[in-house]
Amino acid sequence: MKLLRYGPVGAERPGLLDADGIIRDLSGIVADIDGATLSPEGLARIAALDLSTLPRVEGTPRIGSAIARPGKFLCVGLNYADHARETGKEPPAEPVLFGKATTALCGPYDNVEIPRGSDRTDWEIELGIVIGTRAKYVSEAEALDHVAGYALVNDVSERRFQSERGGQWIKGKSHDTFGPVGPWMVTKDEIADVQDIDLWLDVDGERRQTGNTKTMIFGVAHLVHYISQFMTLEPGDIIATGTPPGVGLGMKPPTFLKAGQVVTLGATGLGEQRQLMVQA
Template sequence: MKLVRFGQAGQEKPGLVDAQGTLRDLSAHLADIDAAALDPQALARLRAIDPASLPAVAEPVRFGAPVAGTRQFIAIGLNYSDHAIEANMPIPSEPIVFTKAVSCIQGPDDDVRRPRNSAKMDWEVELGIVIGSRTAYVSPEDSLAHVAGYVVCDDLSEREFQLERGGSWDKGKGCDTFGPIGPWLVTADEVGDPQALDMWLDVNGQRMQTGNTRTMIFDCAAIVSYLSQFMVLLPGDVITTGTPPGVGMGMKPPVFLKEGDVIELGIEKLGSQRHTVIAWDAAR
């Protein structure tokens, strides 16, 4: 299934996109696409609904982040060896873990805001994992059974805040609007192998990133298992899993985002995003 949340910010309704690409309204069957809706039994009930029985929604509409109420937004750094090389950092022997503020989560096509005093705003196309059931101390062999589905993430970053201001990476990763997710939450059964997905990102129509999830250093099963040794993962949590090479920081000379730039990105089977960079003072 391709699950979505559509409508104005703060007023999104639950929906799904059927096999013909038609948006259908699910609000008669559940209140939202949230932790309760992602439980395996709840997903099974949704799969039993005939999409043709659901009201079609006239498009275009705004899509919000496809999961509501996320309590933890966890990220993995330097998870593609060629990205670690372009960042001039050692290839990690264990996953590098940081967090993104849940307040930065937004819809896939919403504008993104350049923070005040930002000089080095950057892009990163990433595969996101959405947890479907409480997960603690799970083995790699069993970890994907706890995954509800997958999403496209743009792990927007402010490199000066991240790398030159001391302390952890978090301060350059959780700025407002730095977590576009969606457009769809595609359930794990429909995605199949999460380590066989092509991914791409363009800035102003120029291809910057091309990759495939098969080149991750730590695959999705390993990441979920690893994180579950240190924290309890909860339904609706999002894990963004690292980016392939081609970020602005790695270019010679580096290239960073400015107001008016248009970022487009996507992952095979998971849809695409498009956002425009705007100034902080021009935002909501």
């Protein structure tokens, strides 16, 4: 299933994309695409529906973040060896974890703001894991049992805020609109192999990133297992799993986003995003 949220900012409604590409309204079935809906019981309830009986959403509504109100928006840094090296770092021995404020969440086609005082706003296409059941001290063999599905994430970053303003990376990762998620969350049963998903990202129509999740240093199952050793993962939590090479920071010379530029990105089975850069 492809679950999504549509409607104006702050008033999104839950929906589902059917096999014909039609959005079906789920607001009579569930309150939102949140932790309760993403539980095995919630997903089974939706899967049992006759989609043809659900209201059809007409027109082309705005698409919001695929997940509503995640308790945690976690990110994994330097999870592709060639990306680590392009940033001047060695591949890590353990996953590098950091947080992204949940207020950074936005829709996949919303404008992305370049923060005031920014001169190093960068792009990062990533596979996002969405948790479906509570995970604490889970084994790697059991880790995927706790996953509801996957979504496309653009981990937008301000590199100067991230690395030169002291403290944690979260300062460079959390500006409003720095977390486009969607257009939908695909339930894990629709992904044949999560470690074989193609990823791509363009800036103004020029290819900047091309990758595949098979080249991750730490795979999806290991990440869920690993993170659950340090904190409890709850339904609806999002984990962005790292980006392949081709970010602006790694270009020679480094190249960053400016107002008026357009970023497009996509991944096998996860849909596509498009964002216009605007000045905050």
